[in-house]
Amino acid sequence: xxxxxxxxxxxxxxxxxxxxxAVLATMVFGGLLFGVLGTNPFVAIKTIFxxxxxxxxxxxxxxxxxxxxxxxxxxxxxxSLGFKAGIWNIGAEGQYIMGALVGAGVGLAFYPLDAWYIxxxxxxxxxxxxxxxxxxxxxxxxxxxxxxxxxxLMLVYVAEQLLASMSLGLLKNPExxxxxxxxxxxxxxxxxxxxxxxxxxxxxxxxxxIAVIFAYVLLNRHMLGFQIxxxxxxxxxxxxxxxxxxxxxxxxxxxxxxxxxxAGMFEVAGxxxxxxxxFNVGYGFTAIIVAFLGRLHPVGILxxxxxxxxxxxxxxxAQGNLGLPAAAIQVFQGMLLFFLLALDLLTxxxxxxxxxxxx
Amino acid sequence: MDLSxxxxxxxxxxxxxxxxxxxxxxxxxxxxxxxxVLNLGVEGMMIVGAISGFSIAVETGSPWLGFLAxxxxxxxxxxxxxxxxxxxxxxxxxxxxxxxxxxxxxxxxMGQSYVGVKPxxxxxxxxxxxxxxxxxxxxxxxxxxxxxxxxxxxxxxxATLKYTRVGLILRAVGENHDAAHxxxxxxxxxxxxxxxxxxxxxxxxxxxxxLIRVPQWTEGMTAGIGWIALALVVFxxxxxxxxxxxxxxxGGITVLQLNLxxxxxxxxxxxxxxxxxxxxxxxxxxxxxxxxxxxxxLGRIFxxxx
Numbered sequence: 163x164x165x166x167x168x169x170x171x172x173x174x175x176x177x178x179x180x181x182x183x184a185v186l187a188t189m190v191f192g193g194l195l196f197g198v199l200g201t202n203p204f205v206a207i208k209t210i211f212x213x214x215x216x217x218x219x220x221x222x223x224x225x226x227x228x229x230x231x232x233x234x235x236x237x238x239x240x241x242s243l244g245f246k247a248g249i250w251n252i253g254a255e256g257q258y259i260m261g262a263l264v265g266a267g268v269g270l271a272f273y274p275l276d277a278w279y280i281x282x283x284x285x286x287x288x289x290x291x292x293x294x295x296x297x298x299x300x301x302x303x304x305x306x307x308x309x310x311x312x313x314x315l316m317l318v319y320v321a322e323q324l325l326a327s328m329s330l331g332l333l334k335n336p337e338x339x340x341x342x343x344x345x346x347x348x349x350x351x352x353x354x355x356x357x358x359x360x361x362x363x364x365x366x367x368x369x370x371x372i373a374v375i376f377a378y379v380l381l382n383r384h385m386l387g388f389q390i391x392x393x394x395x396x397x398x399x400x401x402x403x404x405x406x407x408x409x410x411x412x413x414x415x416x417x418x419x420x421x422x423x424x425a426g427m428f429e430v431a432g433x434x435x436x437x438x439x440x441f442n443v444g445y446g447f448t449a450i451i452v453a454f455l456g457r458l459h460p461v462g463i464l465x466x467x468x469x470x471x472x473x474x475x476x477x478x479x480a481q482g483n484l485g486l487p488a489a490a491i492q493v494f495q496g497m498l499l500f501f502l503l504a505l506d507l508l509t510x511x512x513x514x515x516x517x518x519x520x521x
Numbered sequence: 522m523d524l525s526x527x528x529x530x531x532x533x534x535x536x537x538x539x540x541x542x543x544x545x546x547x548x549x550x551x552x553x554x555x556x557x558v559l560n561l562g563v564e565g566m567m568i569v570g571a572i573s574g575f576s577i578a579v580e581t582g583s584p585w586l587g588f589l590a591x592x593x594x595x596x597x598x599x600x601x602x603x604x605x606x607x608x609x610x611x612x613x614x615x616x617x618x619x620x621x622x623x624x625x626x627x628x629x630x631m632g633q634s635y636v637g638v639k640p641x642x643x644x645x646x647x648x649x650x651x652x653x654x655x656x657x658x659x660x661x662x663x664x665x666x667x668x669x670x671x672x673x674x675x676x677x678x679x680a681t682l683k684y685t686r687v688g689l690i691l692r693a694v695g696e697n698h699d700a701a702h703x704x705x706x707x708x709x710x711x712x713x714x715x716x717x718x719x720x721x722x723x724x725x726x727x728x729x730x731x732l733i734r735v736p737q738w739t740e741g742m743t744a745g746i747g748w749i750a751l752a753l754v755v756f757x758x759x760x761x762x763x764x765x766x767x768x769x770x771x772g773g774i775t776v777l778q779l780n781l782x783x784x785x786x787x788x789x790x791x792x793x794x795x796x797x798x799x800x801x802x803x804x805x806x807x808x809x810x811x812x813x814x815x816x817x818x819l820g821r822i823f824x825x826x827x
Contacts, residue, residue: 166610168824199630250614302802308809311561311614312752316798319745327791450618489629489740496623503611503619504604511610 166511176509181455181462184501185469191501192494201484209484210476210491223475225362229433230474232366233258233425235467237449239373240418242458243380247393249414253299253314254422255446256321257292261423262430263321263328264291266437269353270333270344280352284427285365292423293416295321300415304408310415318446326439333437343438347431355432366428370467373421377460386413422446448474451499470495527780532773534659537668538734540772542567542726542743544671546750547757547764548678549722554754555682556715557695557818561617562602563723564747565624570595570724571731572632575640575738578728584643588667588728595724596717598624603713606822613820621747629740636739640732643667667729672765674722679761691715695816698823708823723747745798752801758814767804774800 189211193203214223237254244251251257265288272280299313333344347353357363381387393400393410401407425445434441452470456463477491507513546563553560573594578587598620605616643665646652652662682688691711693701698708730746731738749771757763778793786793 166824245615252618298802302806302809306806306809308802308805309752309755312748312755312805313802315748316745316752316802319798320795323791323795327789330791331789447622451622454615487630487633489626489633492626493623493630494626496619496626499615499619500601500605500623503616504609506611507609 165514166507167514169510169512172510173508177457180505180509181457181466181502184455184498184505187501187505188494188498192497195493195497196486196490199486199490201480201486206480206484206486209480210473210494213479214472214475217479223479225360226475227468227471228362228367229364229471231467231471232364232370233429233445234449234452234470235370235464236366236373236425236428237418237422237446238452238456238463238467239370239377239460240421241449242453242456242460242463243377243390244414244418245394245453246381246458247390247410247414248397249411250311251296251299251314251415251418252311252450253296253316253318253446254418254449255442255444256314256318257295257419257422258426258429258446259318259321259325259442260295260426261288261292262426262434262441263325263333263437264288264423265427266344266347266353266430267328267333269347269350269431272352273345273350276352278352281354281365281431284353284431285424288423288427289420290423292426293420295423296415296419297412300412300419303411303415310411314415322442325437325441329437329439329441335436344436346435348435353431355428364428364432366425366432369424369428370464374460374464377463381460390414422449448495451495451502454499454502527784530656530659532776532780534663536769536772536776537660537664538772539775540768541668541671542729542734542746543750543753543771544675544765544768545726545729546723546747547753547768548671548675548761549719549726550750551754551757551759551761551764552678552682552691552722553715553719554819555695555759555816556691556712557698557816557821557823558606558712558716559613559617559820560599560602560620560716560719561614561751562599562620562624563617563719563750564743564745565621566595566598566720566723567624567727567730567743567747567750568628568741569598569624569631570727571743572628572635572727572738573724574728575731576631576635578640578732579635579638582641584641584732587640587732588725591724591728592721593724595720595722595727597720598627598724599716599720602720603716607709607713607716610822610824613822625741632738632740638738640736640738642736643733665733667725667733670725671729675761675765682761692816695818698818698821702823702825708825712823723750726750749797749801752805756804756808758808759816760814771797771801 189207193207196206197203241251241254265284268287269280269284295317298317299310302308302313303310330342335345355364389405393405430437448470452463452466456466473491473495480486481488546567550563570591574587574591577590578584602616602620605611606613645663645665648662652658690706694708694711702708727743730742753764753767756767775797778796782790782793
């Protein structure tokens with residue numbers, strides 16, 4: 163009979179090892195899945211994890227790593243703050259959309275004016291759009307005790323409808339021959355987030371790196387970061403220590419909304435270029451996996467974001483070259499979160515073999 | 522705009538159809554939460570149920586086998602949640618999210634060859650004389666059997682929780698798992714059963730969407746109904762009959778906004794389409810003040826050697 167014994171202290175070694183083991187387990191079981199789907203598992207895994215960085219066309223895919231990784235890291239950093247404190251913002255997808263809409267809206271309002279201040283204004287607007295959308299669940303939770311998980315998620319569907327409405331109405335390109343979607347911001351120099359398009363560099367990448375540093379300093383060197391960690395690990399102790407839960411909720415949800423909004427704004431002004439009905443591709447949900455894979459640690463999230471971006475790009479290659487369905491990659495990513503959560507057991511429990519059941 | 526085109530009898534009959542997936546998923550989740558477990562994977566289990574039911578119904582030509590398969594599919598997926606939360610003692614919120622993400626992925630993988638396929642029709646009940654009564658006939662006696670099954674499950678859950686020993690034990694586990702454990706009840710085993718029941722109900726609800734309400738298969742077709750079901754349990758303060766009431770209210774809103782879209786009301790389609798979600802939020806706000814009826818152990822991890 164296998165019994166589990168709670169460790170007096172969570173194991174540091176396992177805490178670092180679980181993400182790696184989870185990735186390996188996902189490769190094995192994902193490989194089996196690909197095998198069942200009729201693809202050679204070894205080729206598939208190599209295509210997903212190796213080819214984007216070292217393969218023949220890596221020069222094309224490497225920049226994509228930054229493009230896909232930046233929004234994931236940016237959103238996941240914000241989510242991790244709340245997750246640490248037990249505040250669950252799972253509507254980042256909606257905040258991402260709102261950031262893009264408000265940011266792009268401000269940019270398009272100035273069209274075709276050419277001025278240096280347009281892009282900074284868009285950045286502020288994008289952050290504001292995401293922030294205000296996240297403030298809805300935050301304020302409702304503080305004022306009425308409403309569940310933030312359900313409210314933030316419902317708002318994703320509302321945001322998706324707004325996106326559809328905007329790309330068919332208010333923000334539609336007046337010179338677009340009736341096609342849905344806004345003007346392409348890539349053709350509007352003052353509202354463009356690219357720094358070096360060939361290298362995949364845009365301001366979102368810079369913002370993601372700043373967010374990682376900001377989160378690291380906050381969590382390790384700042385009172386607020388300590389309170390976040392304390393609330394998550396020992397809620398009762400936090401209450402006795404005088405942590406103000408309302409302030410924490412507003413801060414965590416607000417920050418994660420702001421970062422998600424920024425991610426959406428940089429995306430719409432760069433890689434995507436325009437507001438369109440299918441603008442959002444699920445970064446807000448994948449970022450949840452990234453946050454957990456990175457063990458809610460800023461540096462971990464940076465690495466996890468890179469790895470997730472890799473599976474996106476590798477998945478696209480596998481789709482093109484091996485005919486692997488797009489959904490297979492989604493399953494692959496879901497599997498990763500699954501193994502991660504299951505293996506986390508080893509961090510706080512010790513597995514032992516005992517003779518017989520006691521109770 | 523022509524509001525007279527909206528037929529009130531048809532409206533009520535179709536709101537019952539629109540409410541049934543929600544009702545099934547919510548009553549399943551109610552049992553899960555009564556046992557002290559918060560499973561946020563309802564959306565994932567619904568969509569997996571939707572495609573399992575759809576594919577089996579198409580392959581066998583029998584909608585009933587399809588519904589059976591959907592319940593099995595939902596329950597099997599919920600086993601993943603069991604492994605995470607009852608065996609590996611993982612955080613229930615994160616595990617539920619994992620279940621939903623995984624379910625959405627696996628369902629679109631399973632459903633690839635079923636896009637655009639028409640499922641076998643599920644026959645409606647027809648009782649001579651009764652079904653022909655004006656007004657009452659179409660509303661009460663002319664639906665498909667699964668709709669009645671949903672109402673029967675609500676009644677059964679209510680009676681079980683209120684009048685039987687099983688219901689009492691289930692509630693004890695949900696209110697205080699340590700005390701229940703001390704009394705010798707198998708907390709984990711009871712919770713596993715509850716979670717699987719919730720999975721089967723969510724699966725049935727999903728198949729109701731893909732086989733009766735829509736009826737076809739599209740990726741992500743549950744479109745948040747699983748999440749609304751979670752909200753509905755809160756709305757109902759964990760009481761079965763209130764789940765029924767809430768489901769019919771939401772069904773009514775959904776059907777009404779679709780009818781308004783068809784009638785060409787001056788409100789843009791997108792704004793009508795977002796109304797069920799906004800109303801869910803409003804209802805949550807109004808009802809969140811009272812949490813006293815929530816099971817006391819809801820969402821807490823149980824490990825026997827404390």
